[in-house]
Amino acid sequence: MKLVESIKESGGFLNRYTHESASCRCSMTFSVFLPPQATDGRVPALYWLSGLTCTDDNFRVKAGAQRYAAEHGIALIIPDTSPRGANVPDVPERYDLGQGAGFYVNATQEPWSTHYHLYDYVTAELPALVEQHLPLIPGVRSISGHSMGGHGALICALKNPGMYRSVSAFAPICHPTECGWGQGCFSAYLGDDKSLWEAYDATCLIRVGASIPEIFIDQGTADEFLLEGQLLPESLAAACQQAEVPLTLRMQAGYDHSYHFIATFIGEHIAWHAQAMA
Numbered sequence: 001m002k003l004v005e006s007i008k009e010s011g012g013f014l015n016r017y018t019h020e021s022a023s024c025r026c027s028m029t030f031s032v033f034l035p036p037q038a039t040d041g042r043v044p045a046l047y048w049l050s051g052l053t054c055t056d057d058n059f060r061v062k063a064g065a066q067r068y069a070a071e072h073g074i075a076l077i078i079p080d081t082s083p084r085g086a087n088v089p090d091v092p093e094r095y096d097l098g099q100g101a102g103f104y105v106n107a108t109q110e111p112w113s114t115h116y117h118l119y120d121y122v123t124a125e126l127p128a129l130v131e132q133h134l135p136l137i138p139g140v141r142s143i144s145g146h147s148m149g150g151h152g153a154l155i156c157a158l159k160n161p162g163m164y165r166s167v168s169a170f171a172p173i174c175h176p177t178e179c180g181w182g183q184g185c186f187s188a189y190l191g192d193d194k195s196l197w198e199a200y201d202a203t204c205l206i207r208v209g210a211s212i213p214e215i216f217i218d219q220g221t222a223d224e225f226l227l228e229g230q231l232l233p234e235s236l237a238a239a240c241q242q243a244e245v246p247l248t249l250r251m252q253a254g255y256d257h258s259y260h261f262i263a264t265f266i267g268e269h270i271a272w273h274a275q276a277m278a
C-alpha cells in the first residue's frame with residue numbers, strides 16, 4: 001500500500017493510502033487515523049463504514065472523530081464505499097447505485113460482479129492489509145458506520161461472530177430487503193432471488209439466530225430517510241426483542257441524517273468502542 005497523504009492532527013496522523021485491491025480488482029483509497037499512542041506501540045482499530053455518495057473523505061472531515069480517537073488511543077480505519085475508476089460500472093445519474101453505493105455486499109450479477117466485492121474487502125482484505133503494515137493490535141477491532149455504512153457495520157459483525165469486539169451505528173439501514181435503497185441495490189447486485197438478499201440484511205440475520213453480544217444505535221427523529229421508510233429501526237428492534245439480542249436504540253430528538261448528527265454523538269460511540277477493545 002502507498003501512503004499518498006499524511007496530516008498531523010490531535011497529536012496523531014491522518015493518513016491516506018492507495019493499493020491494488022484483489023477483492024475489488026481496482027485501485028482503492030482508504031484513510032487511517034493513527035493516534036499518538038501508535039508512535040510507541042500497537043493500538044486497537046475502529047473501522048468506520050460511510051453511507052451513500054461518500055468516499056473516505058466525508059467521515060474524516062465532518063465527524064470530528066480524530067480528537068476522540070486520539071484521547072482513547074484507537075486507530076480509525078476508513079474505507080471507500082465502492083470500487084472506483086473509469087472501468088468500474090456505474091450509473092452516473094443515480095446516487096444510490098454503482099460507485100458510492102457498494103452496499104457492503106459481494107455482487108453476483110453482471111456487470112457488478114467483477115468489482116463490487118465490498119463485503120470481502122472490508123471483512124478480510126483490508127484488515128489483513130492494515131494489520132500487516134500499520135501499528136495495530138492484530139484482531140482487536142470494532143466497527144461502526146452511518147446509513148448504508150451502518151447496515152454494513154451491522155452485517156459485518158452479525159456474519160462474523162468474534163471478529164469485532166463491538167458494533168455501533170448511526171441511522172443504519174436496518175432492513176434493506178424492505179426499503180427502496182436496499183431493494184434497488186440488492187436486485188442489481190444480487191439478482192431477483194430475494195432469499196439470497198437476506199444474508200446481507202441485519203434484521204433477517206437476527207431473525208435466523210445470528211449471535212451478537214450487543215448493538216448500540218443512535219437515530220435522529222427528524223431524519224428525512226427515517227421518515228421516508230429507508231431505515232426501519234423498528235424492524236430491527238422487533239427482531240432483537242424476539243431473539244433477546246441486547247439493543248440500545250437511542251432516538252435522538254430533532255436530529256437529521258447528516259454528519260452534524262454524527263459529530264454530536266461520535267465521542268460517545270468512540271468511548272464505548274474503546275472500552276470494548278481495552
Ligand SMILES: N[C@@H](CCC(=O)N[C@@H](CS)C(=O)NCC(=O)O)C(=O)O
Nearest residue numbers: 051052053054058095147148258259
Ligand atoms: N441526496 C443525498 C442522499 C445521500 C445521503 O444523504 N448520503 C449520506 C449517507 S446516506 C451522506 O453521508 N452524504 C454525504 C455527506 O453528508 O457528507 C446526497 O446526494 O447527498
